[in-house]
C-alpha cells in the first residue's frame with residue numbers, strides 16, 4: 001500500500017492517454033499531408049489541424065465513458081472470471097435515475113435555480129446509489145446461487161437479467177410518463193467556453209470551443225478513476241478485493257468474507273456504471289431503455305483490449321478505443337473527400353484496429369503473459 | 375478444556391468419502407502432528423477444520439463451542455488460522471500486503487505493527503523483500519511468508535499443512551526450529567507433515583492417518599519408536 005502502488009498505475013494510464021492522443025494526431029496529420037494534393041478546394045492539413053483540439057476532447061469524452069463502464073466488467077471478471085453482460089443495463093438504469101431526478105426537479109420548477117455543477121453532483125450520486133444497489137442485488141439474486149454451476153449458466157442468467165432490465169425499464173418509463181425516449185432535463189449550462197480563435201489561411205478565424213458538459217464529464221471521470229485507484233491499491237478493502245481475485249479459498253482462510261467482497265465489487269462497478277450513465281445522459285439530453293447495449297458492448301471490448309481483469313487496463317482500453325472512434329468519426333470523411341462518412345464507419349475501423357492489436361497482444365495492452373488480474 | 379476437538383468427523387468430496395470418522399484433540403500449548411501417506415486425508419482434515427469443507431457428520435469444537443458449519447471467515451475470527459498446503463501466497467500482492475491480509479480482521483494498528491516486527495524477527499528474509507510481489511519469492515521464502523501471514527492473525531490454533539514441502543534440508547531444519555519457537559511463545563499448533571521423523575520429534579503428540587481413518591496415536595517420542603510407524607513412515611526418511 002505504498003504511494004508508488006497508487007501512482008504507478010495512474011501514471012501508466014496517463015502515459016497511454018497522452019501517448020495515444022499524440023500518436024493518432026501525428027498519423028492523421030501525416031495522412032492529411034500526403035493526401036493534400038488530392039484536394040484543391042480545401043487545405044487538408046489546415047482543416048485537419050483546425051478541428052484537432054475538438055477531436056481530442058471528443059475522444060477523451062468517449063474514452064472516459066468507455067473506461068468507467070469497462071471498470072465494472074473488469075472488476076467483476078477479476079473476482080469471478082465471469083462477464084456480467086447486464087452491466088450495460090446497469091449503466092442505462094443509472095442514466096434513467098438521473099433523468100427521473102431532472103424531470104422531478106423540472107416539474108417542481110426548481111431545476112433552473114440549481115447550479116449546474118451541483119445538479120450534476122447530486123444526479124451522479126443518485127445514479128451511483130441506484131446502479132450500485134441494483135448491481136449488488138443482481139449478484140445476490142441471479143449470480144450467487146449459480147456460482148458453482150457450469151460457466152455458461154450464469155452467463156445465460158446475465159443475458160436474462162439484461163433483457164429483463166431493458167423491458168422492465170421500458171415499462172416503468174411508460175407507466176411513469178417519462179416516455180420511451182425520456183428527456184434528461186438539466187439546468188442551463190450556459191454557452192460553450194471559447195478557448196481560442198484559430199486563424200485560417202483565408203483570413204477568417206474559427207473559434208475553438210469546449211462544451212461545458214464535456215469538461216464536466218472529463219473531470220468527473222478523472223476523479224472517479226483516481227478514487228477507484230486509491231481504493232483498490234491503498235486501502236485494506238482494496239487489498240482484500242485483489243486477494244479474492246487472486247485466490248478465493250485462501251482469501252477466506254485469511255478471514256476475508258468472500259461473499260461480502262464480491263458484493264462490494266458489484267457495488268463499486270455498478271456505481272461507476274451508474275455515474276457514467278448519468279454523465280452520458282447529461283451530455284446527450286435524452287435516454288431510452290436500450291442505450292446500454294452499444295456502450296456496454298464497446299466498454300466490454302475496451303476491457304478486453306486493456307487486458308480483462310486488469311483495472312488500469314480497463315482505463316487504458318477505454319481511452320484508446322474512445323480516441324480511435326473519435327479520430328475515425330471526425331477525419332475519415334474529411335480525408336477521403338466524403339467517400340466514406342466517418343460517423344457510420346467509425347465502429348468498423350475502430351474495431352478492425354482493435355482486432356489487429358489483439359492479434360499481436362492477445363492478453364491486451366496491459367495484460368501480462370499470465371493474464372494479470374486485479 | 376480441550377482447545378480443539380474433532381469428534382467422528384466425516385467429510386465428502388461429492389461421493390468420495392474422504393474422512394471416515396476422524397476424532398482427535400489438541401490441548402492448549404501443544405504441538406500435535408498428523409502424519410500419513412499421500413491421499414490419507416491430512417489436508418482434508420485441515421480444510422474441514424478451517425471451514426473450506428463442511429463435514430457431513432460429526433462435530434468440531436473450539437473450547438467446547440461448535441465451529442463446524444460456520445463459514446471460513448468466522449472460524450478465523452475465533453482464532454483458527456491456517457498456512458495451507460502449497461503456501462498459496464497471493465502472487466500479485468507484495469510481502470507486506472500478504473502479511474496485512476493475515477491480519478485482515480484485526481483493527482489494532484499498533485498490535486498489527488508489533489506482530490509484523492515479530493514475523494520479521496522470525497524470518498529476517500521477509501523484511502528485505504517487503505515490497506516484492508509474493509509470486510516472485512523463492513519456495514522457501516514463500517513458506518516463511520505463509521507461516522508469517524497466518525501468525526499475523528494472532529492464532530489460538532495454528533494449522534500448518536506440510537511446511538517442509540519442497541525445501542532444502544537446511545531450510546527444513548530451520549523451519550522446524552521456528553515452529554518450535556512459535557509454540558514456545560504460546561501458540562498451539564496442529565502440524566500436518568510428510569516428514570514424519572521431524573514432525574514427531576518436535577510434537578508433543580501425534581496421530582497417524584490412513585485412508586480417512588486415525589489408526590494410531592500417542593506421544594511424539596513413542597510414535598517415533600513404534601515399529602509400524604518406523605516401517606511405514608520413517609523407512610525412507612530416516613538414516
Ligand SMILES: Nc1ncnc2c1ncn2[C@@H]1O[C@H](COP(=O)(O)OP(=O)(O)OP(=O)(O)O)[C@@H](O)[C@H]1O
Nearest residue numbers: 387390392410411412413414415416417418419568
Ligand atoms: N477436490 C477434491 N475432489 C475430489 N477428491 C479429492 C479432492 N481433494 C482431495 N480429494 C481426495 O481426498 C483424499 C484425501 O486427500 P488429501 O488432500 O486430504 O490428502 P493428503 O493426506 O493431504 O495427501 P498429501 O500428503 O498428498 O497432501 C484423496 O483420496 C484425494 O484424492
Ligand SMILES: [Mg+2]
Nearest residue numbers: 416417418459
Ligand atoms: Mg495434503
